[in-house]
Amino acid sequence: METLQREIADIAVFEDDFAFDPNALSSPLAAAASGDEQPTVVGVDQSFLTNADGEQDRALSAVVATRGGEVIERVHAVTGLDIPYIPGLLSFREGGPILAALEELSVDPDLILFDGSGRIHFRQAGIATHMGVVRDVPSIGVAKSLLCGRPRKDTDGLPAGSRVAIEANGRVDAPDGTLIGYAVQTRQYDSPNRHINPLYVSSGHRVGPETAANVVLELATSYKLPEPVRLADKYADEAKREFNQ
Template sequence: MSYKKNIPEEVHPWHLPPKEAIALQNKLSSQLRDEPLSLDSVSHIAGVDVSVKNDVSQAAVVVLTFPEMEVVEVRRAKRPTDYPYVPGLLTFREGPVLLEAFQQLEIIPDVYLFDGMGRIHPRKMGIGAHMGLWLQAPTIGVGKSHLTGSYDEPGPEKGDMSPLTYKGEQLGVVLRTRTNVKPVYVSAGHRMDLPSAIALVLACTPKYRLPTPIRAAHNAAGEY
């Protein structure tokens, strides 16, 4: 039995004009669920990333054991990039190719780490949150730069963090994963709560700025 059966045939269409895509995000955001995820219940974690070059999108999903962080499965997909990059609508550009990679998985991870935002988004639907609805699984977003919301610069030490708020609501945190290194933007996706997301990210980031699973996915997507 393939993992494809665990992904709904269709949650919604992808080729939507910006205005309709935004309306869809507003509708889908109400489906996001908060759920705690203890580190003890995690045995496999996946890193997700997409690289784009010459109008060709290359997706990579890498599954690693937790907490050992050993790669046990690598799946990739490639297809023409048919949607433009529009801030706030990244999922409509990278979602389709990611699904092709997800459908190949034989090892089902307990949680997915995305290179991009989770709920730190104008409509709480960053790529991590959005894809979580298709996967119907726990997801976390780890962004490398600012998209929206306000926050104070976190302390300089590894582990220091400050809340990121948007319209009076905290959507995530700006977390320093390495001392004196630019912080990352962490937020829960689907079936995940912020405390659990932060704990998972820190547990997966032993040496570098980005979590090991995301680094692995980035490498796999770039060399495909």
């Protein structure tokens, strides 16, 4: 599995390689000004179902397609779990359900945002990179915690809208100091006594690190998570309730 991840990282494109205008992701006016249609942005998140013994035995992958900030389609898929949770090998556990759900979409994504890592990964091939390469679709990883690498400066209490570069360290299969993503602060409290942690944003495939950070900031509304991922998270919980009735 680790060898395959290294091969995927070698194939992945960690720079901008897409046809849409990223400024038009959430703005109809920007899209009209550029003469382009607004791109279809898809958020992906996962939930898990348990059997009678209380063991997680199935994954539910929720996919929400948006255009101009509006939901245009929601689909989900449920498949069995073939391997246990192993840090760094998430895509082998959850990739099947994600691909199954993406197959249910009637629209073609221009960009996919994953709740998980992209290049910020031990072998530079987190779930956003793995799925992005398999589908050959521009993709971004949006993680809530830092899997590996190190920030170039302190990330505590960052003001909203700021970012801090994340570089490779000895835990990453990349030269030390390589830029692999950003800590992105989408929201922050006004109080000095508490703070919101940043998101860890990285290229999945065909999106550069600066663009990935810009996109996440652009798509974050009044919540910490960018809206497509937040909506996918909400839909995953909603779909899961259908199985728990």
